[in-house]
Amino acid sequence: MSAPATHAHDVPQAAAAVEHGQHHPIRLYLIVWFWLFVLSACSYFVDYVGFEGFLRWSLIIVFMMLKAGLIVAVFMHMVWERLALVYAILLPPVAVLVFVAIMAIESDYTALMRTMSFVGGG
Amino acid sequence: MADTTANHATSRPRRPGIAGVAADWASDQRAFKTASWGKAMMWIFLLSDTFIFGCFLLAYMTARMSTVVPWPDASKVFGLQIGGSDVPLILIAIMTFVLISSSGTMAMAVNCAYQRRRGATVVLMLFTALMGATFVGMQAFEWTKLISEGVRPWGNPFGAAQFGATFFMITGFHGTHVTIGVIFLLIVARKVWRGEYDRGDRGFFTSRRGDYEQVEIMGLYWHFVDLVWVFIFAFFYLW
Numbered sequence: 001m002s003a004p005a006t007h008a009h010d011v012p013q014a015a016a017a018v019e020h021g022q023h024h025p026i027r028l029y030l031i032v033w034f035w036l037f038v039l040s041a042c043s044y045f046v047d048y049v050g051f052e053g054f055l056r057w058s059l060i061i062v063f064m065m066l067k068a069g070l071i072v073a074v075f076m077h078m079v080w081e082r083l084a085l086v087y088a089i090l091l092p093p094v095a096v097l098v099f100v101a102i103m104a105i106e107s108d109y110t111a112l113m114r115t116m117s118f119v120g121g122g
Numbered sequence: 123m124a125d126t127t128a129n130h131a132t133s134r135p136r137r138p139g140i141a142g143v144a145a146d147w148a149s150d151q152r153a154f155k156t157a158s159w160g161k162a163m164m165w166i167f168l169l170s171d172t173f174i175f176g177c178f179l180l181a182y183m184t185a186r187m188s189t190v191v192p193w194p195d196a197s198k199v200f201g202l203q204i205g206g207s208d209v210p211l212i213l214i215a216i217m218t219f220v221l222i223s224s225s226g227t228m229a230m231a232v233n234c235a236y237q238r239r240r241g242a243t244v245v246l247m248l249f250t251a252l253m254g255a256t257f258v259g260m261q262a263f264e265w266t267k268l269i270s271e272g273v274r275p276w277g278n279p280f281g282a283a284q285f286g287a288t289f290f291m292i293t294g295f296h297g298t299h300v301t302i303g304v305i306f307l308l309i310v311a312r313k314v315w316r317g318e319y320d321r322g323d324r325g326f327f328t329s330r331r332g333d334y335e336q337v338e339i340m341g342l343y344w345h346f347v348d349l350v351w352v353f354i355f356a357f358f359y360l361w
Contacts, residue, residue: 022338023236033226040222040355044215047197047360057361064356068349075229075345077338085154089165096176103184110188118190 022077032074039067160330164339168346171299175350178292179357185284194280196359200264214359217260218351221300224253225348228341235337240314243337247311250344254304261297265290292354299347310340 043063046056073079078086137145154162186193197210204212231246268289272279275287313319313332322331 022232024233026230026233029226029229029233033222033229036222036225037219040215040218043356043360044211044218047211050197060356060360064352067352071225071345071349071352075225075348076342082154082156085157085162085165088153089169092169093172093176096173096180099176100180100183103180104187107184107187110184111190114188114190 022080024074024077024080028074032070036067036070039063039070043067158335160335160339161342164342168342171346171350175292175295175353178288178295179353182288182292182358185288186282189282189284191282193282194278194285196361199268199280200359211359213260213264214355217257217264218355220253220257220260221348221351224250224257225345227253228344232338232341235314235319235334238320238334240317240320244311244315247307247314247337247340251304251307251311254300254307254344254347258297258300258304261293261300265293289358292358296347296350296354299350303344303347306340307344310337 040063043060046059046063051059072090078090157165198208200214201208201210202212203209227246228250231243231250234242234246268286273286273289275290277283278286313323314334314337319332319334319336322333324330325332
């Protein structure tokens with residue numbers, strides 16, 4: 001870290017080259033913050049209004065992914081990191097999704113067995 | 123940090139025994155060119171935490187999909203009576219907004235830290251910690267309410283018995299993360315306040331020289347806690 005204070009607005013390129021630190025305009029954070037509020041309000045609204053079925057689930061997933069994406073990309077600075085780090089962090093969670101698929105099949109089977117074998121009091 | 127992350131020549135003599143093994147693993151390569159050691163390690167820790175929370179939510183999905191007893195309606199269970207009318211999920215909604223607000227102030231704190239605005243950084247971090255503590259407080263209230271209504275890890279009056287176990291496990295683990303985050307926010311804020319990152323003082327735990335990047339690394343952890351809540355809110359409370 002160089003000794004004199006380097007302001008992001010003065011020399012963003014130079015600062016980024018010299019330091020590892022992330023320098024971005026405050027305005028960007030405020031915009032993302034605003035959208036996180038809006039998206040949270042939207043997902044609460046889904047419950048408040050009482051949407052059901054496919055509409056409910058798809059809206060919940062969409063708002064959730066948008067919020068998660070904004071937090072990781074901007075607040076956690078992932079869009080400005082090098083691809084080596086981005087891949088190292090964001091690809092392994094795909095294994096969790098595979099696990100989800102496996103366990104969804106498995107729990108469907110378990111539910112079927114319970115319904116068939118313990119009808120009316122399992 | 124250059125001394126621990128630079129590429130060394132391979133011709134250097136290898137030290138004997140376990141010290142040589144450690145030296146070989148520690149210093150030969152640097153994969154993450156622009157991310158410092160501290161930031162890369164925080165990301166890898168967060169990745170491992172992702173697997174932990176992923177498995178909790180996965181277990182919850184498995185329990186909920188395979189039970190033949192109806193799952194309790196979260197909208198009603200977590201609703202509150204305000205002014206004589208039932209408002210669904212209101213406490214959880216407030217908790218969500220508090221945590222998102224704290225994420226915003228943390229992002230601003232990181233920004234101020236890189237501009238060497240110590241006062242603003244400390245105030246923003248203290249605000250973040252305050253909102254984190256508020257979140258944990260509301261969670262304690264929620265736990266108290268549910269326990270007094272008879273929710274236990276082995277059963278509850280609303281429906282499927284697994285509801286209590288998954289609820290206490292998932293929100294408890296998340297609340298622990300928030301609590302630890304608040305403690306570390308206060309520690310880092312104190313270091314900023316005392317100007318330890320300006321002087322590059324050595325940390326009490328790792329003995330490494332600190333700099334303002336540690337505020338950003340602290341921020342990564344805090345945003346992750348918020349990120350996990352996004353998934354818990356969607357899957358456990360709204361689904």
